[in-house]
Amino acid sequence: MYKKILIANRGEIACRIIRSAKELGIGTVAIYSDVDKGALHVEIADEAFYVGDSAATKSYLCSDNILEAVRKSNSDAVHPGYGFMSENADFVSVLNSHGIEFIGPPEDAIRAMGDKITSKKIAAKADVSTVPGHMGIIDNIDEAKSIALEIGYPIMVKASAGGGGKGMRIVRSEKDLSESFEISKRESASSFGDDRVFIEKFIENPRHIEIQIIGDKFGNYVHLGERECSIQRRNQKVIEEAPSPFLDANIRNAMGKQAIALARQVNYHSAGTVEFIVDAEQKFYFLEMNTRLQVEHPVTELITGIDIVKEMISISSGNQLSVKQDEVSLNGWAIESRVYAEDPLRNFLPSTGRLTKYKSPESVNSKGAVVRNDSGVREGDRISLFYDPMLSKLCTWAKDRKTAIKQMSSALDNYEIEGIQTNISFLSALCEDSDFIMGHLHTGFIQEKFPKGFKIIKPGKQRLLDILSIVASVDLISQFRNQTENISSDSAIKRSAYYYEGSLEFEIMSLDKGTFSVKFDGEAAKKVEVNWTFGKSLAEAKVDGRLIVVKVARVNSIYQVRFRGSELKCVIVRKELTPLFNLMPKKQKDTDFKVLKCPMPGLLVSLNVSVGEKVEEGQALCIVEAMKMENVLYAEQPGFIKKINFVEGDILSLDDKIIEFE
Numbered sequence: 001m002y003k004k005i006l007i008a009n010r011g012e013i014a015c016r017i018i019r020s021a022k023e024l025g026i027g028t029v030a031i032y033s034d035v036d037k038g039a040l041h042v043e044i045a046d047e048a049f050y051v052g053d054s055a056a057t058k059s060y061l062c063s064d065n066i067l068e069a070v071r072k073s074n075s076d077a078v079h080p081g082y083g084f085m086s087e088n089a090d091f092v093s094v095l096n097s098h099g100i101e102f103i104g105p106p107e108d109a110i111r112a113m114g115d116k117i118t119s120k121k122i123a124a125k126a127d128v129s130t131v132p133g134h135m136g137i138i139d140n141i142d143e144a145k146s147i148a149l150e151i152g153y154p155i156m157v158k159a160s161a162g163g164g165g166k167g168m169r170i171v172r173s174e175k176d177l178s179e180s181f182e183i184s185k186r187e188s189a190s191s192f193g194d195d196r197v198f199i200e201k202f203i204e205n206p207r208h209i210e211i212q213i214i215g216d217k218f219g220n221y222v223h224l225g226e227r228e229c230s231i232q233r234r235n236q237k238v239i240e241e242a243p244s245p246f247l248d249a250n251i252r253n254a255m256g257k258q259a260i261a262l263a264r265q266v267n268y269h270s271a272g273t274v275e276f277i278v279d280a281e282q283k284f285y286f287l288e289m290n291t292r293l294q295v296e297h298p299v300t301e302l303i304t305g306i307d308i309v310k311e312m313i314s315i316s317s318g319n320q321l322s323v324k325q326d327e328v329s330l331n332g333w334a335i336e337s338r339v340y341a342e343d344p345l346r347n348f349l350p351s352t353g354r355l356t357k358y359k360s361p362e363s364v365n366s367k368g369a370v371v372r373n374d375s376g377v378r379e380g381d382r383i384s385l386f387y388d389p390m391l392s393k394l395c396t397w398a399k400d401r402k403t404a405i406k407q408m409s410s411a412l413d414n415y416e417i418e419g420i421q422t423n424i425s426f427l428s429a430l431c432e433d434s435d436f437i438m439g440h441l442h443t444g445f446i447q448e449k450f451p452k453g454f455k456i457i458k459p460g461k462q463r464l465l466d467i468l469s470i471v472a473s474v475d476l477i478s479q480f481r482n483q484t485e486n487i488s489s490d491s492a493i494k495r496s497a498y499y500y501e502g503s504l505e506f507e508i509m510s511l512d513k514g515t516f517s518v519k520f521d522g523e524a525a526k527k528v529e530v531n532w533t534f535g536k537s538l539a540e541a542k543v544d545g546r547l548i549v550v551k552v553a554r555v556n557s558i559y560q561v562r563f564r565g566s567e568l569k570c571v572i573v574r575k576e577l578t579p580l581f582n583l584m585p586k587k588q589k590d591t592d593f594k595v596l597k598c599p600m601p602g603l604l605v606s607l608n609v610s611v612g613e614k615v616e617e618g619q620a621l622c623i624v625e626a627m628k629m630e631n632v633l634y635a636e637q638p639g640f641i642k643k644i645n646f647v648e649g650d651i652l653s654l655d656d657k658i659i660e661f662e
Helices: 011-023 040-044 063-073 089-097 107-114 116-125 141-151 174-192 249-265 297-304 308-316 401-413 424-432 434-438 445-449 461-482 575-581
Strands: 004-007 027-033 047-052 077-079 155-159 169-171 197-201 207-215 221-233 236-242 270-278 284-290 333-340 357-359 370-375 390-398 416-418 493-498 503-512 515-520 526-531 538-543 546-555 558-563 566-573 595-597 602-607 620-626 629-634 639-644 657-661
Touching: 004 011, 004 063, 011 027, 011 040, 011 308, 011 370, 011 390, 027 040, 027 063, 047 063, 063 089, 077 308, 089 107, 107 116, 107 284, 116 249, 116 284, 141 155, 141 174, 141 197, 155 174, 169 174, 174 197, 174 620, 174 629, 207 249, 207 284, 207 308, 221 249, 221 297, 221 445, 236 297, 236 424, 249 270, 249 284, 270 308, 297 308, 297 333, 297 370, 297 390, 333 401, 333 424, 390 401, 401 424, 401 434, 401 546, 424 434, 434 445, 461 493, 461 503, 461 515, 461 526, 461 538, 461 546, 461 558, 461 566, 493 575, 620 657
Parallel strands: 004 027, 004 077, 027 047
Antiparallel strands: 155 169, 155 197, 207 221, 207 270, 221 236, 236 333, 270 284, 333 390, 357 416, 370 390, 493 503, 493 566, 503 515, 515 526, 526 538, 538 546, 546 558, 558 566, 595 657, 602 620, 620 629, 639 657
16 A cells, blocks of 8 residues: 555545545645645645646646656655546556556556547447537538538537536537627636647437446456536536436446446556436436546545545556445435635626635435535635636435435534635535426536526425514524513513514514514414524524525625525514614515626636627627636627726736726
């Protein structure tokens, strides 16, 4: 076994690998860029070495700098995690030429499978079913248009190298092809240092299901079942689970056999994932092979009990697989939610800034329930625009799927994150969706549910009353503390809850310390037991015995409450003051289209217009890259360009005025 390994990555996956390595008694070495100098993975590793500037191309993607860190630390091997150098065959070649082991598959397998065109040809040779498409690199837009017409729209433009949704664009008509083609090439070059793209047929509403395989250097292989990864946004997985609610044992075994056949074809060893798309009739087609550890590997670990990272390290050091196929069993159900620094209400734009508060759900590990949180950040850290916006991976396990989903909803309720925006409300809304709960999934699920983007969910009547009863109790606790009026514990107090869409009158009485009776007009009284004190952002409550945890903040006299995809702004007032709120002027929506403001911090990749040019509504004006994804900004209405305040390559801040119109 190795004495010391270097982890060529950052964030949660670096922390994850360090944890398993330490359990094996192996020394760990972290690397870091300028912006990551004080990062968590640097703190928990035994050693850490600086590898360059904040931009990934000058640090985490710079093989010379990483190799120097390996040399200085006297590391025996390198674990790449996922992303960055994990599927870079040239990097593996450099390591091997210096006598350093790569904890992953062999160079030839990475080279073959890392190129999606080559991998499809090899898959076909191994009798693995593949998606129809053009098996070649496309050099220019004219060639792309010709191929697209031959295949037939809709199509998918995809980066030949890499994965993770980078460099992938769905194109439904020729008018959108040029822009998508160029964006795919740029994203691929930025993320993987390779701008080659290809085209394949886009299969509408498939399920995305992948098989986890592991092989050793002695020709032994096992598959660890499947993961369902159909809940995606912009080709980026959002929620994953294992096993899939769609497959039966026969289909699972058939997919597993094909995955292993593909691995054998390229003499693969280490952990890898063979991805398939599956149609409504359970016909499956090879999509790609990821020759690395997957982001979603924890759900497989939870249902099999196998530590995949430890297996990778053991195999790389020359050991055989620790299990045989007939020893692999799938136990229970696991769900993973990816918690991102992004704003769902602003079309999921990345959110950067300092984590002024970061508290994750408590870990649970019992026979009936597991809550696991893989995170690479802590309170006080700054989320930058240079890397992927993932904060953590929250996983739950239970004996059945519905219980695992319920545990996920409860765990999401217990996050306390402030300073940036997150997608937690969005994840909570997905977990409460009836089709998701029933397992009716496909890769267009999010687009189907939120065709105009995610909006705050309006709570139903009973949920509204539950939330308002908690707010009323919190408000009364505040009054007891402030002693703003003489409150008797044995008398009911009449109040009104004004929440901008209406108001409800109620009576509240203190029954005991932290326990209240809240009765809304025309409704039965609710018994509310609240665990909340000043300074807490979560209010834990039992409403008629049902546990509810809401995020609550008070700004001046306004309570802002969030719970499972819904958000409520509320003021608790004396009954007689309610009519006065109806006289308050409504805030007008900003409709000033004379300026194009930057919606998030990022890099101005390209400008598509010039001063004096006439533009039409919906015309692409510029592209801003943030956290490895390109965002096209469009004209809101026709007009003429008066002034352009930045040039390509500039770093933009939130609300910077990029373009001004006449």
